[in-house]
Amino acid sequence: MVKVREKAEKAPVADKKPARAAKPKKVVAAAKKPAKISGMNKHETDANDDKVYFMALGGLEHIGQNMYLYKYKGKYLVVDCGMGFLEEEIGAGDVQYCDTTWLEKRKKDVVGFVITHGHEDHIGALKYIWPKFRKPIYCTRFPAEILIQTFRGMEMDFNPEKDIVVFDHNGATLKLDPFEVETFHVSHSVPEAQMLIIKTPAGKILHTGDWTFNDDNPIEAPTDFARLREIGSDPKLLACMSDSTSASRQEKQTTETQVRDTFTRLMQEAPGRVIVTGYSRSIARMKMFAEAAHAAGRVAAIKERSNPNPVPYVGLPEFREMGMEFGYLGKDDVYLHSEIKDLPAEKQAIFLTGSQGEQFAMLTRLCRGHVKEMKLMPTDTVLFSSIIIPGREQDVSFLYNKLARMGI
Numbered sequence: 001m002v003k004v005r006e007k008a009e010k011a012p013v014a015d016k017k018p019a020r021a022a023k024p025k026k027v028v029a030a031a032k033k034p035a036k037i038s039g040m041n042k043h044e045t046d047a048n049d050d051k052v053y054f055m056a057l058g059g060l061e062h063i064g065q066n067m068y069l070y071k072y073k074g075k076y077l078v079v080d081c082g083m084g085f086l087e088e089e090i091g092a093g094d095v096q097y098c099d100t101t102w103l104e105k106r107k108k109d110v111v112g113f114v115i116t117h118g119h120e121d122h123i124g125a126l127k128y129i130w131p132k133f134r135k136p137i138y139c140t141r142f143p144a145e146i147l148i149q150t151f152r153g154m155e156m157d158f159n160p161e162k163d164i165v166v167f168d169h170n171g172a173t174l175k176l177d178p179f180e181v182e183t184f185h186v187s188h189s190v191p192e193a194q195m196l197i198i199k200t201p202a203g204k205i206l207h208t209g210d211w212t213f214n215d216d217n218p219i220e221a222p223t224d225f226a227r228l229r230e231i232g233s234d235p236k237l238l239a240c241m242s243d244s245t246s247a248s249r250q251e252k253q254t255t256e257t258q259v260r261d262t263f264t265r266l267m268q269e270a271p272g273r274v275i276v277t278g279y280s281r282s283i284a285r286m287k288m289f290a291e292a293a294h295a296a297g298r299v300a301a302i303k304e305r306s307n308p309n310p311v312p313y314v315g316l317p318e319f320r321e322m323g324m325e326f327g328y329l330g331k332d333d334v335y336l337h338s339e340i341k342d343l344p345a346e347k348q349a350i351f352l353t354g355s356q357g358e359q360f361a362m363l364t365r366l367c368r369g370h371v372k373e374m375k376l377m378p379t380d381t382v383l384f385s386s387i388i389i390p391g392r393e394q395d396v397s398f399l400y401n402k403l404a405r406m407g408i
Ligand SMILES: [Zn+2]
Pocket: 117, 119, 122, 188, 210
């Protein structure tokens, strides 16, 4: 894991050779030698090497920066390309992603990027890394929309029709010679997550991506367990590559309908406004929040930005739009705060960002009193609807203390 910063360009060096009379040049036909690449082993470019290699450029044993390589017959398939610094989601601070210098030297042999799902730690570094490769990105429509909006916001030179290949979120077969990649649906906290079966004549590898196995997901079909069972007993399966946050926790996952029922009860009991904070791209959670609000006689809304973006990024308002566009949210499920702010407090339920105490996210700004059009009140109830991501404990406890001091 490295922190990557752009290098300053070298200053041009003055030519110190004394000027000489130009000699007539000999024209010699010579085959161009391939450039020597440091760290290359003797099998490196062997198009007949029948082994499958796996390399993790990032993502193992820590949160974020997921980027993996599969190599077969001298060709490289990239799976995911994520950010390693959570502050990026709210557009502040340094950024961290994988150092791809090694892979850039093998750029001509990279066949493409396959994206498992649209979380920032799986797609967020494409905006920095993809321009160095310009190879097709294969993903479903939800991450594709995030990428298109992000690339456009950064005024990147790209052609969405050519550079981003959208495949069916119910499953697809992708041909990236010499690989074939079969995808199938897995439940996760962002829509359209995919497991990959990477197929070569030498064997198959199951690459799970992140998974939640939340089988009452209200906006999607459950995980394709039949396909998972089938591939598990396939004699051609060489390995299963799997690394998902909290995968080692033994207890059962809380289901989305359980979360909705808890929301409903708390919203019925709360004397004033209810504020829920969670992950902005968890459309299923937004849907549960909306259903609970309706059941408790409240109107659901998100808190939109109150200041212009410090950098172009896709955030809560855009995810709400995508949720409606792709049919995961109804048109009247979730309004904007500006549309409901004049309702009585006990009729309001507001979803906003900042569950991890991110410096510039809405809840932190509210706690600091930095939002002109919305102030926290002692009668408010604030619900944290996410786990604390390892490493964020201090920032979250700052919020708890601030809220407690306000009498919330
Ligand atoms: Zn994820």
